[in-house]
Amino acid sequence: xxxxxxxxIRPGTMIEHQGGLWMAVKTxxxxxxxxxxxxxxxxxxxxxxxxxxxxxxxDEGVEEIYLDKKDFQFLFASGDxxxxxxxxxxxxxxxxxxxxxxxxxxLQDGMKVLVQLYDGKPIGIQLPIQVTLEVVEADPxxxxxxxxxxxxSAVLENGMKIQVPPFINAGSKVIxxxxxxSYVRRAE
Numbered sequence: 001x002x003x004x005x006x007x008x009i010r011p012g013t014m015i016e017h018q019g020g021l022w023m024a025v026k027t028x029x030x031x032x033x034x035x036x037x038x039x040x041x042x043x044x045x046x047x048x049x050x051x052x053x054x055x056x057x058x059d060e061g062v063e064e065i066y067l068d069k070k071d072f073q074f075l076f077a078s079g080d081x082x083x084x085x086x087x088x089x090x091x092x093x094x095x096x097x098x099x100x101x102x103x104x105x106x107l108q109d110g111m112k113v114l115v116q117l118y119d120g121k122p123i124g125i126q127l128p129i130q131v132t133l134e135v136v137e138a139d140p141x142x143x144x145x146x147x148x149x150x151x152x153s154a155v156l157e158n159g160m161k162i163q164v165p166p167f168i169n170a171g172s173k174v175i176x177x178x179x180x181x182s183y184v185r186r187a188e
Contacts, residue, residue, distance in 0.1 A: 006056025014065040021046040068117040127178045132187045141166040
């Protein structure tokens with residue numbers, strides 16, 4: 001692993017520290033009146049999410065970590081297990097639904113995702129920014145409303161409830177943001 005000096009740690013840098021994988025969230029160069037300069041770094045553990053504040057001096061070496069990022073295709077879900085296939089090697093991996101979190105509801109057959117790997121083990125997953133889903137149920141529009149834009153409830157094909165504009169009806173396809181599940185626009 002390549003070593004970098006403690007003062008070269010920047011936000012987004014991945015390092016190995018105290019036997020764990022950490023990402024630098026915030027850094028601040030500190031030059032006290034007495035003593036040597038140091039880099040005050042807020043670290044977040046990649047695997048369990050704990051945070052840590054550390055001081056790194058410029059003469060301290062830390063191991064910088066590089067993650068492999070590979071394209072995988074979502075194949076199917078079986079209970080709490082999600083199966084993905086490596087697009088290049090056709091190897092399959094199984095991930096727990098908890099690993100993907102609430103965004104698992106956006107997974108569709110054949111969807112391409114980016115999996116972050118460290119030593120061959122998946123530690124992160126990125127879904128497409130937006131997905132297209134069909135509205136299966138939409139509330140009727142209330143007539144005589146105000147001039148302000150109003151939204152109504154709708155149920156998507158994956159069972160999720162979102163707020164949509166009044167012109168969206170059952171059978172319409174809409175584009176939804178995977179980050180927060182919000183309506184983006186009507187699909188063409």
